[in-house]
Amino acid sequence: MKTMVPVVTTPPPPSALRPLVLPRREEFVTAGGLRLILVEDNRVPFVTLRLVVRVGSAHDPADLPGLAGLTAHCLTQGTRKRRSFQFAKAVEELGATLEAHANRDFTTVSATVLAENLSTLLQLMGETVLTPAFAPDEVELAKENTIQTLRYQRTQPNFLARERYAQVVFGKHPYSRIAPTEQAVSEMTPDTLREFHDRYYAPDNSLLVVVGAVDDAQLQKALDKAFAGWRPQGVRHEAHEPPPSRQERTVHIVDRPGSVQVNLLMGHLAPRPNEPDFLPLEVVNTALGGRAGSRLFLNVREQKGFAYDVSSHLSEHREASSFSMSAQVRPEVVGEAVEGMLKEVETLRRDGLTANELDSAKNYLNGTFSIRLSTQGGIASEIAAIEMLELPKDSMETYRERVQAVTLQTVHDVVRGRLSAECMAIVAVGEAEQIRSSLEPFGKVEVRPAM
Amino acid sequence: MAVQKAIPFHVPYALHTLHNGLRVVLSEDHSVPVVAVVVLYDVGARNEPHGRTGFAHLFEHMMFQGSANVKKGEFYTYVEDNGGVLNGMTSSDFTIYFEVMPSNQLELALWLEADRMRSLQVNQENLDNQREVVKEEKRLRVDNQPFAYARGILLYELAYDNFANAHSVIGSMEDLDAATLEDVQRFFRTYYAPNNAVLAIAGDFEEQQALEWVRKHFGDIPPQEPPQPVDVSEPERSVERRATYTDRLANLPAVAIAWKVPPRHSPERYALAILDRVLFSGESARLHQRLVKREKSALGVSGGLEDRRGPGLFTTFVVFKPDRSFEQIERSIDAEVEAIQQKGVRASELQRARNQIRAERFRGVWGGLYGLQTPLGRAMELAYHTLFDGDPALVNTELQRYLDVTADEVREATTRFLVPRNRTVLHILPGATAVHEE
Numbered sequence: 001m002k003t004m005v006p007v008v009t010t011p012p013p014p015s016a017l018r019p020l021v022l023p024r025r026e027e028f029v030t031a032g033g034l035r036l037i038l039v040e041d042n043r044v045p046f047v048t049l050r051l052v053v054r055v056g057s058a059h060d061p062a063d064l065p066g067l068a069g070l071t072a073h074c075l076t077q078g079t080r081k082r083r084s085f086q087f088a089k090a091v092e093e094l095g096a097t098l099e100a101h102a103n104r105d106f107t108t109v110s111a112t113v114l115a116e117n118l119s120t121l122l123q124l125m126g127e128t129v130l131t132p133a134f135a136p137d138e139v140e141l142a143k144e145n146t147i148q149t150l151r152y153q154r155t156q157p158n159f160l161a162r163e164r165y166a167q168v169v170f171g172k173h174p175y176s177r178i179a180p181t182e183q184a185v186s187e188m189t190p191d192t193l194r195e196f197h198d199r200y201y202a203p204d205n206s207l208l209v210v211v212g213a214v215d216d217a218q219l220q221k222a223l224d225k226a227f228a229g230w231r232p233q234g235v236r237h238e239a240h241e242p243p244p245s246r247q248e249r250t251v252h253i254v255d256r257p258g259s260v261q262v263n264l265l266m267g268h269l270a271p272r273p274n275e276p277d278f279l280p281l282e283v284v285n286t287a288l289g290g291r292a293g294s295r296l297f298l299n300v301r302e303q304k305g306f307a308y309d310v311s312s313h314l315s316e317h318r319e320a321s322s323f324s325m326s327a328q329v330r331p332e333v334v335g336e337a338v339e340g341m342l343k344e345v346e347t348l349r350r351d352g353l354t355a356n357e358l359d360s361a362k363n364y365l366n367g368t369f370s371i372r373l374s375t376q377g378g379i380a381s382e383i384a385a386i387e388m389l390e391l392p393k394d395s396m397e398t399y400r401e402r403v404q405a406v407t408l409q410t411v412h413d414v415v416r417g418r419l420s421a422e423c424m425a426i427v428a429v430g431e432a433e434q435i436r437s438s439l440e441p442f443g444k445v446e447v448r449p450a451m
Numbered sequence: 452m453a454v455q456k457a458i459p460f461h462v463p464y465a466l467h468t469l470h471n472g473l474r475v476v477l478s479e480d481h482s483v484p485v486v487a488v489v490v491l492y493d494v495g496a497r498n499e500p501h502g503r504t505g506f507a508h509l510f511e512h513m514m515f516q517g518s519a520n521v522k523k524g525e526f527y528t529y530v531e532d533n534g535g536v537l538n539g540m541t542s543s544d545f546t547i548y549f550e551v552m553p554s555n556q557l558e559l560a561l562w563l564e565a566d567r568m569r570s571l572q573v574n575q576e577n578l579d580n581q582r583e584v585v586k587e588e589k590r591l592r593v594d595n596q597p598f599a600y601a602r603g604i605l606l607y608e609l610a611y612d613n614f615a616n617a618h619s620v621i622g623s624m625e626d627l628d629a630a631t632l633e634d635v636q637r638f639f640r641t642y643y644a645p646n647n648a649v650l651a652i653a654g655d656f657e658e659q660q661a662l663e664w665v666r667k668h669f670g671d672i673p674p675q676e677p678p679q680p681v682d683v684s685e686p687e688r689s690v691e692r693r694a695t696y697t698d699r700l701a702n703l704p705a706v707a708i709a710w711k712v713p714p715r716h717s718p719e720r721y722a723l724a725i726l727d728r729v730l731f732s733g734e735s736a737r738l739h740q741r742l743v744k745r746e747k748s749a750l751g752v753s754g755g756l757e758d759r760r761g762p763g764l765f766t767t768f769v770v771f772k773p774d775r776s777f778e779q780i781e782r783s784i785d786a787e788v789e790a791i792q793q794k795g796v797r798a799s800e801l802q803r804a805r806n807q808i809r810a811e812r813f814r815g816v817w818g819g820l821y822g823l824q825t826p827l828g829r830a831m832e833l834a835y836h837t838l839f840d841g842d843p844a845l846v847n848t849e850l851q852r853y854l855d856v857t858a859d860e861v862r863e864a865t866t867r868f869l870v871p872r873n874r875t876v877l878h879i880l881p882g883a884t885a886v887h888e889e
Contacts, residue, residue, distance in 0.1 A: 007569070008668060009520045011529060012558040018484035018655060043482050044824045045458030046813040076734075084744065088735035093799060095806025097733070097814070112814050114806065115458055141747055148703070148750050148772055155597045155702050155883055213458065258699050258883070261590040292537070293527035302524055305583030308591050328591045360532035367534015367553050374483040374825050 020370050022397060023379050026216065030223045032230040034203040037383050038219065039211040041376055047118050047212030048376035051109040051129060052384045055200035056102050058174040058240070058319065064188065066180020068102040070142060071193045075100045075109070077138040080131040084138055087128065096121045098128070104175055105318040106388040112377075115213040119222040126226030129201060134190040147182050157263040157429045160254045160450050161326075165265045168252055168425040169322055173243040202233035209383045211376040243320050245269055246423040249443035255432035256450040262334045262430035266341065267324030268423050273316045273389045280406050280414040281323065285314045286361040287353050288344060289325055293360070295344050300327060306337045318389050323419065331430060335438035338426060342442070345421040352412035366400045460812075462829055462846045465658060466837065471674045472646025475665050476833045476843050478653040480826065486654035487826035488560040489549045490568070491834040494642035496543045496620040497681050497761070505585070505622015506630055508541040510638050512581040514548065515539070519570035521563060523577060529563055541620055544760045545838065551827050554655035558664045564650070565668035568643060573635050582627055589621045597701035601879045602768055609694055610709035610764055610875040615683050644675035651834035654826030683761030685711055692875040699882035703750070704771055706780050707877040709764040712756065712868050715839060720756070722864035723765060725856045727755035728804035729796050730767075730787065735803070737787045738767070746783060748775040760839050765869065777878050788869050795862040808853045 023039040030036060060067045076099060078084035091098045096113035098121070109129060113121040153159040163178050170176035210219065246268050271277040282290075289296035289312025300310040310327035325345075329337040353361070372378035386395050428435055432447045439445055464478045496507050517523040530537045535552035550560040593599045604619040611617035650669065652661055688711065713719055730738050731754055742749035754767040771780050796804075815822025822828045829846070836845040 007519075007671075008562055012562050012664075014533070014553075014555040015558065017553070017555045020484050043480070044813045045460055046810065046824065085735060085740060088733060089799070089803070092733040092735045093803045093806065095803075095808075095810035097810075112810065114810050117806075141744070144747070145743075145750055152597070152703055152750065152770070155700055157595055259595060261587070261595045263595075291527075291531045293524065293531045297527070298524050301584055302580070305580045306587070308584050308588035328587065328595070330587065330590065360528065363534040364531045368536060370483060370485055370534070370553060371536060371551050374485050375822070376824060 020373070023211070023373065025383065028220060030203070030220070030227050032203050032224075032227050033232050034206060034208055034223070034227050034230060036208045036210065036223060038214060038216055039209075039379055039383070040214060040216070041211050041379070042213045045115040045213050046376065047113050047115050047210065047214055048380050049111040049113075049121075049125065050209045050380045050384050051125065051206060052209070052388055053107045053109070053201050053206045054105070054235070054237070054388060055107050055205070056105040057177060058104050059200065059237070060174060060177070064184045064192070065177045066146070066184055067188060067192065067196055068107060069180065070146060070185065070188055071196050072100040072102040072107045073146075074134055074139055074142050074193055075132045075197070076128055077142065078133040078135050079127045080133050081127060083135075087124070091121070091124055094121055098125060108384065118212075118214065119218065122222045122226040130227065130230050132197060134193045134197070136190050139188070139190045139193060143185050143188060146180060146185050150179060150182060150185075153179065154451055157256060157259065157261070157328075160256060160429045161263040161265040161427050164252050164254050164429075164448070165267070165324065165425065165427045168250070168427065169246075169268060170243045170320065173240055173320065175243065175317060175320060199233065200235060202235055203227070203230045204232035205235040207384070207387045209380045211380045240319060243269060246425065249422055249424050249426065251426045251428065251439045251443045251445040253432045253436060253439065253445060253447045254427065254429040254450050255447055256429050257431060259430040260330075261328050262331055262428050262435055263326075263328050264334070264338065264341075264426070264428055265324055265326045266338070266424045266426040267322055268420065268425065270314055270321040270323040270418060272319065272321055274391050277414050277418055278321070279402055280410045281418055282314055282365065283358065283361045283403070283406050284348070284353065284411055284415055284419070285312050285323065286364055287357045288312050288348060291364055296325065296341060299344065300337060300340050304336075304340065306333050306340070310341070316385065316389060331434040334428065334430070334435050335441070338439065338442055342421040342424070345419055348415050349419060349421070352408060352415060355408060358406070358408055358411060362403050362406065365403050369399055460823075462823060462833070464833055464843050464846065466843055467662060469645065469666065469670055471670065471672055472644075473669050473672075474649045474837055475662070476649065476651045476837050477658050477661060478651075478829050478833055479656060479658060480653065480829070481655050483826075484554045484655050485551060485826050486554040486557045486560070486652065486656050487549060487551045487830040488557070488564060489547060489651040489827070489830040489834045490564050491649045491651070491838050492546045492642060493647045493838055494678070495541060495545045496618065496622070497615045497683055498642065498678070499618070499622070501614065502626055502629065503634065504618045504626045505620070505624075506626070506634065506638065507546060508620050508622065509581060509585050509627055509630060510635065511539045511541045511546050512585060513573050513577065513635055514567055514571065516577040516581065517572050518567040519572060520566050526563060526567070529559060533559060535560065543616065543620060547831070547834070549827060549830070557652070557656050557661065561664050561668050565672065568645065568648070568669065569672045571639050571643065573632060575632055578630070578632055578635060582630070585621075585627060586624055589624065593621060595700070597698060597883070598705055598770070598879060601696045601698055601877060602705070602707050605694075605696055606707045606709055606766070606875065606877050607764070609692055609877060610711065611762075612686050612688075613683060615681050616685065616759070616761060640675060641678050645669060645672045646674040647678060649834045649838045651830040651837070653830035653833065683759075685762040688873050691871045693878075694875070695878040695880060697880045697882040701879065701881045702883040703773060703881055704777070705879040706769050706771070706777055707879065708767045708784065708874055710869050710874045712763050712765045714761050714763065715758055719860075719864040719867065720758075720763070721852050721856050722860040723756050723868065724808070724853060725796070725801065725804045725861050726791070726865055727765070728807050729791070729800045729861070731755045732804070732807050738784065741783055741787055742769060742771075742780070748772055748780060748783070773881070781876070788865060791862060792866045792869070795858045798858070801856075801858055801861070805854050809850065812850065
């Protein structure tokens, strides 16, 4: 017989904290000058790789938005040695994945592979990065599909919201473009892609991160071979004028006929990830709308039932970040929802966080940091971000201490200096007729069609 | 270059059953100070009667609304304030809840899960509030997205004949409006009992200590009469079913096809999993090569084997360019299927599929969170195998069943199941403003 134990009515205390051993990073340089950061992880017979190249949509020529994206896409569509089918077949027969994608600041060629097949995969990665074919028929098909995809994206409310938001918040800065234009895509040729590739895809502009069950001597040998002949280009990056800060609140409606919901995205510029204000703002974002127990979630969703998803975000870009809040609500409550969300920002500016909220947010950031580091991909992304966003080299090692060091005073200073309900751009995607009058109280309204 | 020998990988586990019928499966791994707790309940949309569709999912929301010692909103804050993440998911087959925590907070997660399993407290206000939240969830995920209704709901309603399988998890909003507090309480008593659940813990903990905490918090939650089993059997089809739907939010046409296939663990299902990779997995897969690359008619191809505990579906979804016809797209899909029925799959395709399946175990299929490299992925896999199959050992042994599939078996399964009379074909017409031509 088991003895009856009374029901426990209060939360059990934590047991002793176990240390998080940060993955040990080793750094090498290949014969050709490519820097490599290796983290040995033998928990699974699997390897995750990220080759990051510092070229993103911010590098697109003004008249050719989408060039970095199309170049990344076509990179894996065949090499001088293999047609696209042969190349995909060679990768996939290993059980591997290999794909390339450009964001605003950098391009990531990411790969995963069973550990036993690593050296073959590296050979293929080298081949595609050094000698992409940019064959005319592949580029033609990619252009056609990009244009069709763009038209399809214009039916998606989330895309429309992000597109307009970027235009309004980043102004003339290249971050204002999140997608190509049909005009620009039609003008791109295999030569445009090749020149862009040759200019930026170079060892002195790249970094390879490898996390997994790897023998480092073998890896170095395979890498020297895979990236042999890759030459530094002395890559230079143009400086952009920083985007202007906003002085007033404005409303931007994207008229999407047939909408049954309004997609709201509102915000303004935020500090760069390597500025001292960034981390305290990350703490604030966590408390305001970065998690389920946040103010926005508890008030707008759990109390009011206005939205399924309501949250806030702090984006990480090299030249300028953005702080934003988002929600998808039914048209009848759009005014109340916007008011409720702006009010949370005003309350925060007036009162800051409570001591309890501050501790909770710090615990959350530090706990989820450990969770992120439980996957190879998570470790690789952290390391790549340090390099691409110009964070201090010891960012990972000092992260938890830096989070712990954030005080109520720092938080309050940062909130007052960096957040403002009065200067937000409010983007709303929905039926303009239904929502216009509810949004007029918040600022000057501008309406544009979705298509 | 020579391919080296496969490196072995093994998930350790221990299975215990408490006096009240709660099955507990534990898997230790001390590499990261993180622990995942999963509670998997044997209830899903399949258990919903007519007139109560969407209830299992609405109920999942109610599980975050408070219990005897955890007030509304506190479930989130207890977990997140202590550095953890959490969520819940409802499918046709099951409802699952999880917390991933710093490992020194394991007992907290167990206490939270036990408190709501023992003493969920719901009131009218919370029910009304979560009903509104779920309605917004449906508008967000379904009503306001191109293709979401046709592909995610209508296709299943047409492809399955048995109501238990056919109706959607999100359900009908009229049914949700009709749900009462009494329904919520009855549902809780019937399905949220320890003998109708599996608790899985994976990550950084000591087995004896964890078991002690499990017994302390879950040990005296009373068991309930086991719920009535659901009949999920599907009649055989004798004729193909076809339908057309106009999607007012879409500006491109699409075709969706679903063939009925046998349940989890039937021998043919492993062959169909290989077929899934041959047709769909990666850019060298047959349908991508044919429709996107050679014929240049599709923007993208997706689909494959959709596993259920009962009869499943093998689906295909193709969004194609406005100057192509439904007939052209269907003919191309048919041609690839027929080629496999006649000539089978190549040895290189079989090898590719095997390696992809081996790698997917670590990569995870949904963006990495659920692969076997994470505590959460291990806890989920162990919970599924324990509840659905009664055998957590499958987390290690099932792989071999995929690797043993022969080319002949793939051909036979394709010939038997991917035939017109066994399928539903849905044409989705674009109803949004025609795309502008410059």
